[in-house]
Amino acid sequence: MNKIWIHIVLLLSGLSGLAQDFSIQKAEVNTPANDFAIQEIDGQRYFCSDRRTQSLITVQDESGQLPVHWFDEEGEVSIPDGYASPASHHLGPFDVDHLRNEIACTVNISAEGQKTEVLGIQFIGKGQKQSQHQYFPWNSTNAGYNTAHPTFSLTGDTLVFCSDKAGGKGGADLYYSVRGNGEWSQPELIDRLNTPGNEYFPVFAPNGWLYFSSDSLPGAEMLDIYFSYPEQGAWSKPQRLKAPINSKGNDYHMVFDQDEIHGFFSTDRKGGDSDIWEFTRELPTFESCKPSFPEPTCYLIEETEITHNDTLPVYYEWDFGDGTTARGLSNEHCFPGVGTYDVALNIFDTITGAQFGRVSELRVQIEMARIPFITGIDSIEVNEPVAFGADLSELGRMELEDLYWNSGDGRKHKGTEWELSYAAPGVYDLSLGAMAMPRNGQTYHQCATRKIVVYDPRSPELLTEKVAFEAVIPEAKRENETTENEDERVYFVEFHQSPIQMTLNDPYFEHVPFEITERFRRMDSLYHYSVGEGEELLDLYQVRETMIESGYHDVLVKDELPTNFEESTVKRGKYYSDEEKIEMNRYVGTLADIQFAVNSAEIQDASLENLEFVAQLLKEDEGLHLQVDAHTDNSGSEEYNLKLSEERAAAVVAYLTEQGIAESRIFSAGYGNKRPVASNATERGRQQNRRVEFRLIFQEE
Known part of the structure; x- marks a missing residue:
């Protein structure tokens, strides 16, 4: 066996965008030997170790290294039930295709007629005899290079491994091969993840990210653990895990449990032998969570500046921009859903039925609240298990890293669903946080919260506190209203609009008996012509009547912020014969x-x-x-x-x-x-x- 690879196998052998913190402790399975590369098969954990298998007999290879075997958590040499041990004195590291019940294992191989051994990959199927085990077709056939450390993708269709064969970037490099029609494709170099140094121990996490070790990527001290995730058909730039995962020693073979919160990695940080350590990932924290309800669609539409004058024959009617209207200066209105609604207060002459004015124009914009929504019931009994889920329909095509739950009583969970029960009555703030992968330097980080009432029906005093989700009706605001006092408006009588500028001595203005104001509004690219300016809307009633009597019929009273009115004014003047x-x-x-x-x-x-x-x-x-x-x-x-x-x-x-x-x-x-x-x-x-x-x-x- 090649000495370099014996050393690799036996002695080895801060997320910058998605900050992850870990707590670690040494696993109980360790001995003074080299213990590393733990994996789960059929609910049981197995790991690799060069500890002695017999007390009186010690077998060594030609370089003096002890062979590696599989051990179970009890420390016994063990092969999972249903699997036959390969004909090899070296076993591991390995990985499992759970869909096919197939193990890919690093074994020792030698070319026919040669004593030199190298590492290769062998597939062990559940229920197969030893003679039925298949070798990876791209192992070395002449003992010229090593092929080792296999890991299956989530579907088992892609195998990532490391090899020191010629044509790489130098040292050991990461390659991948794709399975199709029962055949493995010719391996290809994963260019972005490799360096002139060494890359070892690739492991796919349950979320599809690839964790591996390198001694030459930026930040590496010895072997450090890095990760990369699929990004637009390629692998993202490798990112180094911060302490306590990485240390000044060799850190490698990081494997996650299915919950992606717990797992194991291997390290020789204490000096000497390699050991297996457990880790727990600290879940992200979320602050300022929004209530898990849709964006409000009900608004208070109100005009507070206008004082109704009972001596004038007018009535008021809101046009809500959604096909509905309602009379009165103040109305509570619920819009049909997400969208933009142009709302205006129309004033009509009760005698003629003609429109007197159109004022208080505003735009109500109801957008999707880009937060996850919590599904499930709001009131549950003590110790009653209830399933809560996540509705992600408002997040569009956002590529989420994962979803994180907080029960409100200190418990946490990761995933799209959570079956949860509470042991004590009370009102709990159940929260659901979502974090997306960084794109263009930005990371999505939002959460929703929902109050859960937990009650005990056997108690003489039932929980009386109710969760009241009051329909808070926000007040609709005019655009740009915050720039001035919202009570300050200028009212005017608009009688003409034109796409081209007109001279004030145009014959069209011949019968206008007032000074004319010409304004150009960028929002519609039209010239607007009006007469009369006042602080009270109904003061312009007679001005409008005079304009109608002068032969101008498309006449409406409108309003505007004084600053906006002045800034859009081009000129003022009169018509002269x-x-x-x-x-x-x-x-x-x-x-x-x-x-x-x-x-x-x-x-x-x-x-x-x-x-x-x-x-x-x-x-x-x-x-x-x-x-x-x-x-x-x-x-x-x-x-x-x-x-x-x-x-x-x-x-x-x-x-x-x-x-x-x-x-x-x-x-x-x-x-x-x-x-x-x-x-x-x-x-x-x-x-x-x-x-x-x-x-x-x-x-x-």
């Missing part, structure tokens, strides 16, 4: 008699009253703009006159901006003596040429 524009410019022209100090841009006090009238006119309609033109006579040079006129026009602009008129609404120009309106030959003519002109600019210009 041609006659009105002429008359307004005639009037503003009378105010253009602005006097300045001689050869100066200083405005005389006598002209300030005119400028105040101009400022007031511009304040009344933000849609108006003003053109200011300044002129001189021909006294002085053209260059001097041009500069003086520009300075005088700028002085008028400066005064108007001081009165609160945005500078962007005023345009100015100085023309010097280039545009006379009279002859400069006379004093009267020169006086007429020394002037300022005002011209109103309307939205369409």
Whole structure:
């Protein structure tokens, strides 16, 4: 037998994403010999050991190593019932295909005509004779390499093992072979799990993860235990178990019981011989568990700002966005299920039946609560076993690591179901936690809780405490409502929407008797045109009536947060007929008699009253703009006159901006003596040429 592999077999031979903690203790089966690689077959545990099998006779191989045999938990050499021992003086490590009642065992083999022995894999079927045992077809046929440490996948269709044959990454590497039609495929290297060093003792856990040992993966001190799980058709990056599983010694062959909480591993951490240790995995803890009930679908839909005015003929009706309506300012409404519902309060005129307004628009979004739900009854008798289960339908396609239960009285369990009983009356918080494998750096970690009432019917005082699951009806909120005081709303009468921007002197607006507000809303990419703004909805009743009388029929009162209303406002202004524009410019022209100090841009006090009238006119309609033109006579040079006129026009602009008129609404120009309106030959003519002109600019210009 190859010396390196004798050493491997006899002396050996923190989860970073899913933090797992373990408590460990030394198993009772150990002796001063090398004990390792324990497995369960037909409900009994068997392990490998090189302890003496006879007190007077000791058999050694050519390298001086004692052979390995199977032992039961009583310390006796033993072969499981129904299985025939292979014709080999070396047995183990091994694994069991429980579906086929077949054992794959590491044995010693030699090529025909050669004395050198290597390790190979042999299959032992239950009920088979020794002569019927089959060898793995990919064992070495010329004693050139070792094939050992087999482990079956959960279905038994895949065999993972280690080998030091040529073509690997170096040392011993992990390979896999697939069974099909009774034949094993040519082994393939599991590239991601191997290193130039050694990888040994692969073992499949009940959840399909692969645990193995390596002396060369990152973090390894000697042989350390790592794990990998299936991930999108491949094996995930190996992760090293933290202490107390791994130590400064050799740690290997980690095997889980079916509950995946308890198990065994082998280690020589105490120095000298290898021993078997037991471990118990500490289950994850979950905090802030949510009640195990679906997301609430019932809401209080209420408008608290509007005060009903009995003198106005209106009534209120909520449209819940699910095909149903209800009258009144306040309603409790249950939506049909998961979805998004656009809710609005409609106001109708009781005389005409026409819609007066549409306000309090809000969006109710009911999503799936991505938590597991606990199935089972809520009230049970003392010591009555009751099965609780997990409904995972709300978790979608999430790939869970597992489910973890807490009884509420200190007991824990792992799995999709739990048959549970309680020994004492009381109310217990049964919780169910779910943890998913990390994806994109994130781990799903949620839990649900359910109150369980446990009572004793024989007691004279029955448990009176009830578990009341009150239907808490949350209040529906408008979108973005938290940005301002929820009582602050601005109401307005909207009468038109357009996909393109319109000038306020468009003929469509000819009969609008109010200032028009144009707003652009990104949510629908439309321009909205409205009139009237107020803090009370019903104050706009007459404004709406006037708009209808003016020929506008698609008229609704709406509401908005003041900040949102202002931020979406593009412009404000009025419609002016041609006659009105002429008359307004005639009037503003009378105010253009602005006097300045001689050869100066200083405005005389006598002209300030005119400028105040101009400022007031511009304040009344933000849609108006003003053109200011300044002129001189021909006294002085053209260059001097041009500069003086520009300075005088700028002085008028400066005064108007001081009165609160945005500078962007005023345009100015100085023309010097280039545009006379009279002859400069006379004093009267020169006086007429020394002037300022005002011209109103309307939205369409």
